[in-house]
Amino acid sequence: MSTTSTTHDDHADHAHEPTGLKRWLTTTNHKDIGTLYLILSLAMFFVGGAMAMVIRAELFQPGLQWVDPAFFNQMTTMHALVMIFGAVMPAFVGLANWMVPLMIGAPDMALPRLNNWSFWILPFAFTLLLLPLLFGMFGIGGGGPAGGWTMYPPLVMQTGDAFPFLIFAVHLMGISSVLGAINIIVTIMNMRAPGMTLLKMPLFVWTWLITAYLLILVMPVLAGAVTMLLTDKYFGTSFFLAAGGGDPVMFQHIFWFFGHPEVYIMILPAFGIVSQIIPTFARKPLFGYDSMVYATASIAFLSFIVWAHHMFTVGMPLAGQLFFMLATMMIAVPTGVKVFNWVATMWKGSMTFETPMLFAIAFVFLFTIGGFSGLMLAIVPADLQYHDSYFVVAHFHYVLVPGAVFAIMAGVYYWLPKWTGHMYNEKLGKLHFWLSAIFVNVTFFPQHFVGLAGMPRRIPDYATQFADFNAISSIGAFVFGASQLIFLYVIWSCARGGKKATAQVWDGAEGLEWTVPSPAPHHTFDVPPVVR
Amino acid sequence: MSISIMRRAWATFAALALWLGSATAAQADWAVNMPAGVTAISKEVYGLHMLIFGICCVIALVVFGAMFYSLIKHRRSLGVKPANFSHSTKAEIIWTIIPILILVGMAVPAADTLVRMEDTRNSDITVKVTGYQWKWHYDYIDNGVSFFSSLAASSNQARQLNSGIDPYTVDNYLLDVDNPLVVPVGAKVRLLLTASDVIHSWWVPDLGGKRDAIPGFVNEFWFKADKEGVYRGQCAELCGRDHGFMPVVVNVVSEQEYDDWLADNGAQPQAQPGALMAVAEAADYTAEATPVAAAPVIADWSLDLAMNQGESLYNTHCAACHQANGQGLPPTFPGIAGSAVATGDISAHIDIAINGRPGTAMAAFGPQLSDEQLAAIVTYQRNAFGNDTGDVVTPDDIAAAR
Numbered sequence: 001m002s003t004t005s006t007t008h009d010d011h012a013d014h015a016h017e018p019t020g021l022k023r024w025l026t027t028t029n030h031k032d033i034g035t036l037y038l039i040l041s042l043a044m045f046f047v048g049g050a051m052a053m054v055i056r057a058e059l060f061q062p063g064l065q066w067v068d069p070a071f072f073n074q075m076t077t078m079h080a081l082v083m084i085f086g087a088v089m090p091a092f093v094g095l096a097n098w099m100v101p102l103m104i105g106a107p108d109m110a111l112p113r114l115n116n117w118s119f120w121i122l123p124f125a126f127t128l129l130l131l132p133l134l135f136g137m138f139g140i141g142g143g144g145p146a147g148g149w150t151m152y153p154p155l156v157m158q159t160g161d162a163f164p165f166l167i168f169a170v171h172l173m174g175i176s177s178v179l180g181a182i183n184i185i186v187t188i189m190n191m192r193a194p195g196m197t198l199l200k201m202p203l204f205v206w207t208w209l210i211t212a213y214l215l216i217l218v219m220p221v222l223a224g225a226v227t228m229l230l231t232d233k234y235f236g237t238s239f240f241l242a243a244g245g246g247d248p249v250m251f252q253h254i255f256w257f258f259g260h261p262e263v264y265i266m267i268l269p270a271f272g273i274v275s276q277i278i279p280t281f282a283r284k285p286l287f288g289y290d291s292m293v294y295a296t297a298s299i300a301f302l303s304f305i306v307w308a309h310h311m312f313t314v315g316m317p318l319a320g321q322l323f324f325m326l327a328t329m330m331i332a333v334p335t336g337v338k339v340f341n342w343v344a345t346m347w348k349g350s351m352t353f354e355t356p357m358l359f360a361i362a363f364v365f366l367f368t369i370g371g372f373s374g375l376m377l378a379i380v381p382a383d384l385q386y387h388d389s390y391f392v393v394a395h396f397h398y399v400l401v402p403g404a405v406f407a408i409m410a411g412v413y414y415w416l417p418k419w420t421g422h423m424y425n426e427k428l429g430k431l432h433f434w435l436s437a438i439f440v441n442v443t444f445f446p447q448h449f450v451g452l453a454g455m456p457r458r459i460p461d462y463a464t465q466f467a468d469f470n471a472i473s474s475i476g477a478f479v480f481g482a483s484q485l486i487f488l489y490v491i492w493s494c495a496r497g498g499k500k501a502t503a504q505v506w507d508g509a510e511g512l513e514w515t516v517p518s519p520a521p522h523h524t525f526d527v528p529p530v531v532r
Numbered sequence: 533m534s535i536s537i538m539r540r541a542w543a544t545f546a547a548l549a550l551w552l553g554s555a556t557a558a559q560a561d562w563a564v565n566m567p568a569g570v571t572a573i574s575k576e577v578y579g580l581h582m583l584i585f586g587i588c589c590v591i592a593l594v595v596f597g598a599m600f601y602s603l604i605k606h607r608r609s610l611g612v613k614p615a616n617f618s619h620s621t622k623a624e625i626i627w628t629i630i631p632i633l634i635l636v637g638m639a640v641p642a643a644d645t646l647v648r649m650e651d652t653r654n655s656d657i658t659v660k661v662t663g664y665q666w667k668w669h670y671d672y673i674d675n676g677v678s679f680f681s682s683l684a685a686s687s688n689q690a691r692q693l694n695s696g697i698d699p700y701t702v703d704n705y706l707l708d709v710d711n712p713l714v715v716p717v718g719a720k721v722r723l724l725l726t727a728s729d730v731i732h733s734w735w736v737p738d739l740g741g742k743r744d745a746i747p748g749f750v751n752e753f754w755f756k757a758d759k760e761g762v763y764r765g766q767c768a769e770l771c772g773r774d775h776g777f778m779p780v781v782v783n784v785v786s787e788q789e790y791d792d793w794l795a796d797n798g799a800q801p802q803a804q805p806g807a808l809m810a811v812a813e814a815a816d817y818t819a820e821a822t823p824v825a826a827a828p829v830i831a832d833w834s835l836d837l838a839m840n841q842g843e844s845l846y847n848t849h850c851a852a853c854h855q856a857n858g859q860g861l862p863p864t865f866p867g868i869a870g871s872a873v874a875t876g877d878i879s880a881h882i883d884i885a886i887n888g889r890p891g892t893a894m895a896a897f898g899p900q901l902s903d904e905q906l907a908a909i910v911t912y913q914r915n916a917f918g919n920d921t922g923d924v925v926t927p928d929d930i931a932a933a934r
């Protein structure tokens with residue numbers, strides 16, 4: 001791709017711009033907002049991670065040693081909410097904010113003030129979400145929500161004072177996501193550089209475009225569902241309460257109509273990131289670009305017709321179970337296409353293995369393992385055994401941790417030189433990778449075994465035959481958790497200084513983002529580049 | 533990346549593969565793989581599980597094989613010049629069609645098994661299973677035997693926070709109950725599942741699966757155990773604080789033992805006509821339906837007697853939340869010691885015990901316990917933990933308040 005670009009780095013023009021805290025509060029710059037999202041996400045990653053450490057500490061041995069079961073349930077519930085809505089989703093939005101305008105040659109996001117608002121809603125949302133838990137730890141109030149992140153009624157109705165906090169926090173996160181998604185769609189549709197047709201867009205932009213549509217379609221569904229919970233609890237309605245003629249299973253249908261596309265919201269941008277990184281380090285164009293785009297779109301479509309595979313045990317008609325089984329199995333086809341294309345991109349390349357590439361390769365390997373267990377879970381008769389066991393916990397952690405989270409880390413290492421103008425410490429980056437890659441498996445692989453052997457999920461204590469694998473899993477989790485401190489240090493030290501990065505950064509990198517200097521100036525592409 | 537790192541990666545991978553291999557070899561040990569179980573269906577399910585696992589392993593071998601070959605051979609450090617191809621319609625069609633064929637191949641036997649799993653006709657015994665926070669209630673609707681099944685006392689003691697009891701010294705820690713479900717071998721047992729408070733899920737891996745117990749719904753599940761024995765499982769749907777502590781135990785016995793057991797537990801002669809009606813009205817039975825562990829009717833009611841009875845009943849039914857020392861886990865689970873309810877108006881106290889507190893985890897114990905049991909518990913709560921009100925609540929007080 002041949003491009004021209006004009007950058008603009010004349011700070012004299014902006015002498016009137018606020019500095020310090022006010023700069024960050026009032027910023028409408030896509031790079032600033034991207035940074036804010038990424039910092040929030042990193043903070044939440046450690047908050048959610050700390051909760052995971054509590055969970056694994058309690059599960060280290062049979063018997064209850066550390067926490068009360070009620071607090072344990074708060075930990076599992078909050079760990080999921082914080083990791084999904086606080087760590088993974090904002091990380092992707094942050095990456096989109098930074099990279100989408102740079103990749104399509106736009107000067108900024110299309111709706112910069114909306115962009116500011118979408119971010120600044122989030123700190124308030126997480127304050128609301130975490131407040132009851134925090135107060136509970138100091139003996140004030142009933143603690144955080146403990147009914148699971150899926151918020152199934154009637155159990156969620158037993159939540160104490162944390163209930164309205166939970167509902168309104170979810171509402172706020174939903175508003176933030178929808179606004180962010182609108183912004184991304186409008187930007188991609190209207191602000192591409194001349195000559196950048198849809199099928200010339202980088203894959204990361206494509207996957208985010210599709211993800212943004214998913215967000216707009218499903219976040220309002222979640223908002224509706226939790227609003228019905230709110231009125232059931234405080235205003236005497238009975239949408240989901242059997243005693244008043246309502247239907248608790250209806251909530252699950254509505255929730256998973258949101259929840260399954262949500263799963264793809266957390267993985268499609270990851271596909272995009274990996275599809276940027278592998279060609280760079282294989283020094284070879286992405287194999288099957290068109291089929292990658294179509295596969296992404298197919299996965300997005302299928303995500304709307306498979307929701308009930310999360311609830312095969314609620315007692316569905318036979319025809320319903322068969323339909324959802326077949327539809328779910330179909331997802332393996334476009335997902336397989338993607339994996340084959342990544343391998344074909346590596347094939348006969350000239351590969352080097354810098355940290356971003358290592359994370360991307362681990363993503364392909366370990367996400368595929370999560371995909372296999374997903375395929376197993378689709379088989380209804382077998383699912384009736386797997387369902388709500390640790391096998392499911394292993395499955396979704398494989399697609400979310402070495403899946404989504406590894407892709408985010410790959411993206412951070414890949415673009416960090418562009419953001420900071422410095423190369424990160426490659427040695428520490430590799431150390432971070434190897435510790436993470438090994439111990440993520442030590443943590444989650446044994447969970448397949450205990451799940452198959454009959455250990456249900458979301459329990460604070462277990463029968464003694466599950467003890468050995470749980471101990472291994474806990475040790476894995478502690479080391480994995482501790483290794484993330486290296487990640488924190490690498491980012492911090494890279495922001496502070498280091499070897500100067502070139503504009504191109506990686507010798508195999510292609511695309512508009514590599515035509516601007518490193519660090520990317522505050523304003524880029526004031527004059528649109530031309531893509532031929 | 534240096535060769536030494538690559539070697540390290542290989543060593544890790546090899547270790548993982550070895551570990552996987554040894555795990556598969558040890559699959560007879562049920563702590564590693566899904567149990568094949570003791571019903572025809574559970575064996576089919578196990579077969580499906582192993583089939584799809586095998587297929588996944590083969591695909592993994594091909595895909596990861598290609599990937600690792602490429603990672604070793606196609607690296608810049610070996611001086612490889614990158615190829616420049618970016619698509620191949622033929623390859624892409626092949627790797628779209630082949631997975632579809634494999635999927636069809638897996639869907640057919642799965643659908644076949646599913647059809648048989650869903651066929652609940654011609655059952656020999658029907659048991660209604662009701663999930664409570666946090667115990668199960670079994671109701672043999674053909675002959676009127678019904679009882680609660682809760683975590684065994686030994687496990688219950690050991691599982692308290694810092695109990696000081698080593699779980700390894702407890703038989704079947706967390707997988708043992710006071711009253712197991714008893715069924716005859718070779719009989720097709722149909723379960724009708726519902727719940728009184730929140731959603732639970734009845735799961736015994738050896739019996740081939742699980743089914744949710746949902747308030748307001750009656751779900752069906754069936755099994756036909758081929759082999760006598762004790763089969764253990766757990767509630768599989770998060771149902772609140774003690775979700776991890778409501779095991780399922782099924783005792784599969786011979787026909788003769790089953791008949792004896794029924795007779796011992798006050799079975800009434802075959803099916804009352806109203807039995808099925810009762811099923812539709814979920815959670816609508818009273819303790820008069822002969823709970824196995826019901827307290828004997830007591831002739832002369834006294835404070836001492838009530839306190840005596842009340843303590844053990846309190847520990848079984850109340851202590852999970854309100855704690856054995858009556859301190860509770862405030863504010864979600866308020867204490868009994870010195871509480872306004874337990875030291876104030878008696879009728880308000882009785883009302884909460886019978887009808888529960890909607891919107892909280894406080895269940896309605898009216899349908900679960902007899903007048904005597906409730907009277908003992910309320911009396912105990914009003915006099916234990918330093919409450920010392922001196923009040924004696926009689927079974928008649930409870931009956932009047934119902």
